[in-house]
Amino acid sequence: MRGPVGAAIELLAAIPSIIYGMWGLFVFVPFMATYIEPWLSDYFGDTSPSGGAQAVRLVIGTLILLIPTLPMFYGALHRWVHGIALTATAMVLALSLSGALSYVLMFSVLPNLFNGPPLGLGLLTAGIVLAVMILPFISSVMREVFQTVPARLKESSYALGSTTWEVVWDIVLPYTRSAVIGGIFLGLGRALGETMAVTFVLGNSYNLTASLLMPGTSISSSIANEFNEAVGLHRSALIALGFLLFVVTFIVLLIARFMLRQLARKEGR
Numbered sequence: 001m002r003g004p005v006g007a008a009i010e011l012l013a014a015i016p017s018i019i020y021g022m023w024g025l026f027v028f029v030p031f032m033a034t035y036i037e038p039w040l041s042d043y044f045g046d047t048s049p050s051g052g053a054q055a056v057r058l059v060i061g062t063l064i065l066l067i068p069t070l071p072m073f074y075g076a077l078h079r080w081v082h083g084i085a086l087t088a089t090a091m092v093l094a095l096s097l098s099g100a101l102s103y104v105l106m107f108s109v110l111p112n113l114f115n116g117p118p119l120g121l122g123l124l125t126a127g128i129v130l131a132v133m134i135l136p137f138i139s140s141v142m143r144e145v146f147q148t149v150p151a152r153l154k155e156s157s158y159a160l161g162s163t164t165w166e167v168v169w170d171i172v173l174p175y176t177r178s179a180v181i182g183g184i185f186l187g188l189g190r191a192l193g194e195t196m197a198v199t200f201v202l203g204n205s206y207n208l209t210a211s212l213l214m215p216g217t218s219i220s221s222s223i224a225n226e227f228n229e230a231v232g233l234h235r236s237a238l239i240a241l242g243f244l245l246f247v248v249t250f251i252v253l254l255i256a257r258f259m260l261r262q263l264a265r266k267e268g269r
Contacts, residue, residue, distance in 0.1 A: 006143055012136035021200030024129040029201055033120030037213050040124075044114035045213070116213040121203035124212040129201050130194060134187045141183035145176045178260050185256035192249050195220040219245045 116122075149172050157167045173180065203215020204225060219241045227238050 009136050009139045009143060013140040015133075017133060017194060017197040018200075020129055020133040021197040024125065024197065024201040028129060029120035029125060031120075032125050033118050037118035037120065037122075037124075040114045041116065041118055041213065044110040045116065045211075112210045113212050116209070116211045118213065119203070119215065121201055121215050122211075122213045123202070123216045126198050126202040126216075126218075127212075129197055130191055133194070133197055134191045137190065138183055138187035141186065142180060145179040145183060146172055148179075149175050178263050181259055181263070182256060185252060189249055189253055192252060193220060193245065195224050199224055 153171050153175065154167050157171050162170065198218055199221040202217060202221055204217050204221055205215035206217055207214075208216055223238050223242055227235070230238050
């Protein structure tokens, strides 16, 4: 499977963004408008949901709010099994707090995020299309990076009884940590400046709301749609938006550079 999967990843990473945009407009947008967004609006956008919708909201809200507690569970679970009361108390408090907050999330946050007509075009659709476009690019970089790990390191770990996941976590990722972070931020930088794929499915509306189902716009989309006809102050505003996009992308890449430098210092120790 490595050969076909690797070839598929390379192929998806090489597809131009306009192809992703056209696929999103003609295939994914109708699918979202017909199947996904009506369900999201019924279960999460209704201000007075039914009992089944309340149960779905409560479960999903609890799972979302448990994500920040995962670092506490990792490493502490082993000690908790052996009778550490403090860790058990912390876990119970985290579960109770997440349950209470999920109730607030269910009635105040979710209705604002998922209200509106199921148009298909909108922030949620644009985010999914952008993720589909960026993930193969990042995966392609990761694949090339992971292949640089010396085989003797992995074979030695297997010889000591490590599982495949332990080899990945303890050998491959530490060896390629800097390159992994660099590849992720490289994909993020590409996503920040993406124009065509987002323009096709975003809706290009300046009436921005908190709902993920409603149309919106982005800096690059605004420049692409309006720069050809802009004059005077309008053109100056679009140029300023382009400069702002450059600054945001530069800050993201600067953060990546800082993280890589910190990792290099730790590895030097």
